[in-house]
Amino acid sequence: MPISQPIGIFDSGYGGLTVMKEILQQLPQYDYIYLGDNARAPYGNRSFETVYRYTLQCVEWFFEQGCPLVILACNTASAKALRSIQQNDLQRLNPDNRVLGVIRPTTEVIGQYTTSKKIGILATRGTVNSGSYTIEIEKFYPDITVTQEACPIWVPLIENNEHNSPGADYFVQKHLEHIIQQEAGIDVLLLACTHYPLLLDKIRKFLPDGIKVISQGEIVANSLADYLQRHPGIENRCSRSGERTFYTTDDPEDFDAHASIFFGEALHSKHLNL
Incomplete structure (x- = not known):
C-alpha cells in the first residue's frame, strides 16, 4: 500500500482548480493530486466515447498513484464519463475506491x-x-x-x-x-x-x-466534507500531510502561467505523458 494516499482531482484543463481552491479552504489537511489533461482539452465538444476514454485513462492513473478517491472536477467528464466508470470499470479497477463528480x-x-x-x-x-x-x-x-x-x-x-x-x-x-x-x-x-x-x-x-x-466550488467542497464524514472507510485511507502535487499532460511552464488565474496563487506542475 502506498505511503501517500492523496485525493485525486481531475479536470480536462484548468477549471478544476477553482474547485480545488474551495476544497483546500475547507479540507486543507489531506494530500491532493491535481491532473489537468491540457494536451487533449477542451473536452466540451468531444464525443461521449472520447471523453469516457480520456477520463478513464486518467482515473486509472490516479489509482496507480494510490488515490482512494477521485473527484471529477469537470462537468463534461462528470456528464459523459462518470456513470460508466462507476458502473462498468470501478469493480475491475479497484472496488474499494470511489470516483465522484460535480453534477x-x-x-x-x-x-x-x-x-x-x-x-x-x-x-x-x-x-x-x-x-x-x-x-x-x-x-x-x-x-x-x-x-x-x-x-x-x-x-x-x-x-x-x-x-x-x-x-x-x-x-x-x-x-x-x-x-x-x-x-x-x-x-x-x-x-x-x-x-x-x-x-x-x-x-x-x-x-x-x-x-x-x-x-460550484463551495457546493462541491461542502459535499466532499459531508461525504468523508459519512464514509469513514474512505476517509481513513486518505493521507494527511497537506501535500499538493500538480500534473499536466501538456507543457508545465505554460500550465503554471495560466493556472494561477484559476487557483489564486502560483504553483509548479509536473509533466505527465499519457
Whole structure:
C-alpha cells in the first residue's frame, strides 16, 4: 500500500482548480493530486466515447498513484464519463475506491436557491447535450423548470486570458440575454463549468437585478466534507500531510502561467505523458 494516499482531482484543463481552491479552504489537511489533461482539452465538444476514454485513462492513473478517491472536477467528464466508470470499470479497477463528480452535489442543493422554480444552466455544449443537469434536477426537484444555454466560446476566452477584455463582453451578454429570453422568471443561473467563475464579474454586470449566480466550488467542497464524514472507510485511507502535487499532460511552464488565474496563487506542475 502506498505511503501517500492523496485525493485525486481531475479536470480536462484548468477549471478544476477553482474547485480545488474551495476544497483546500475547507479540507486543507489531506494530500491532493491535481491532473489537468491540457494536451487533449477542451473536452466540451468531444464525443461521449472520447471523453469516457480520456477520463478513464486518467482515473486509472490516479489509482496507480494510490488515490482512494477521485473527484471529477469537470462537468463534461462528470456528464459523459462518470456513470460508466462507476458502473462498468470501478469493480475491475479497484472496488474499494470511489470516483465522484460535480453534477450530483450541485443538483442536490440547487432547489434551495430558487423561489420562482426556474433555473438556468450555463455550460459547455457537451454538458448541455448530455442532459445530465435536467435529469438530475428532475430527480430532486420535479417542480423546477430547467433552461440550458451552451456557451462554447467562454472557455477559450478564459484560457487565452481574454475574459477581462472588452471583447468578452459581447459573448457574455449574448448568452445571458438568450437564456433569459427563453424562459421568463429565471431567478438562478448555475455556472455549470468550472471555468466560468472567472467571468463572474462580467456576468453580474449584464444580469438584471434579482437573478442569483451560483458557482460550484463551495457546493462541491461542502459535499466532499459531508461525504468523508459519512464514509469513514474512505476517509481513513486518505493521507494527511497537506501535500499538493500538480500534473499536466501538456507543457508545465505554460500550465503554471495560466493556472494561477484559476487557483489564486502560483504553483509548479509536473509533466505527465499519457
